[in-house]
Amino acid sequence: MDTRVLYMTAVVVATVSGGYYYYSGKEKKLDADSSLSTVFTADKIQMLQTDEQGNLYMRAQVDHLEQDVLAKTTKLTNLEASMYKADQVDATFFANEARGFNDNEKVVLTGAVRANKLGQQGNLTFLTEELTGYPELGTLETQHPVQVTAPNGQFVSQGLKADLNQGQYEFFSIRGKYASQ
Numbered sequence: 001m002d003t004r005v006l007y008m009t010a011v012v013v014a015t016v017s018g019g020y021y022y023y024s025g026k027e028k029k030l031d032a033d034s035s036l037s038t039v040f041t042a043d044k045i046q047m048l049q050t051d052e053q054g055n056l057y058m059r060a061q062v063d064h065l066e067q068d069v070l071a072k073t074t075k076l077t078n079l080e081a082s083m084y085k086a087d088q089v090d091a092t093f094f095a096n097e098a099r100g101f102n103d104n105e106k107v108v109l110t111g112a113v114r115a116n117k118l119g120q121q122g123n124l125t126f127l128t129e130e131l132t133g134y135p136e137l138g139t140l141e142t143q144h145p146v147q148v149t150a151p152n153g154q155f156v157s158q159g160l161k162a163d164l165n166q167g168q169y170e171f172f173s174i175r176g177k178y179a180s181q
Contacts, residue, residue: 038069056084074100079109092116095131107133122151128160138165146171 042065049058060081067074076098083091096111109131117124127147133140140162147156155176162169 040067040069041065055087058083072101072103074098074104076100090118092118105134105136107135109133119151123149124151125149131160139163148176 043063045060045062045065047058047060047062048056049060051057058081060079062076062080063078065074065076077096079093079095079098081093082089093113093115095109095113097109099108099110100106101108110129113128113131115126117126125148127149128142128144130144131140131142141160143159145156145158146160148154153176155171155174157171158173160169160171
């Protein structure tokens with residue numbers, strides 16, 4: 001199972017919130033009056049990211065962003081993103097809410113978390129209600145049920161731990177169906 005897509009969700013959260021923080025002119029606002037609120041909000045965010053060659057790498061939409069500079073937290077509502085490879089959609093993902101903590105050191109995706117990896121053999125879909133990622137460590141985990149649907153089978157796990165750097169995935173109490181092709 002390729003959960004790099006979910007890792008990229010954490011990167012999207014970090015990129016969107018970091019970009020908003022950077023371009024919001026926060027240092028001028030804080031210098032002007034430190035008693036003002038340090039919570040910034042934005043609606044209807046559209047993000048495009050390119051690779052080193054200028055090719056489209058990622059496209060994301062967020063309905064609402066809320067960032068607290070002092071608490072170092074970020075909240076994104078209705079995060080929807082697509083990753084591209086060779087100018088074609090390679091993967092898509094969605095979460096009702098994404099929360100970043102300690103400048104996105106920890107990212108928690110909640111509410112209908114869905115990742116879909118498109119492949120030549122078919123799509124790989126990953127569904128859960130909550131997923132926690134640690135972008136700097138390259139790890140993902142959840143204790144919530146995870147439903148995985150692949151072209152040749154389907155299974156449900158009662159949790160997941162993934163080390164994306166090593167490509168190792170651990171599922172718990174798996175129940176599923178497999179149909180060879």
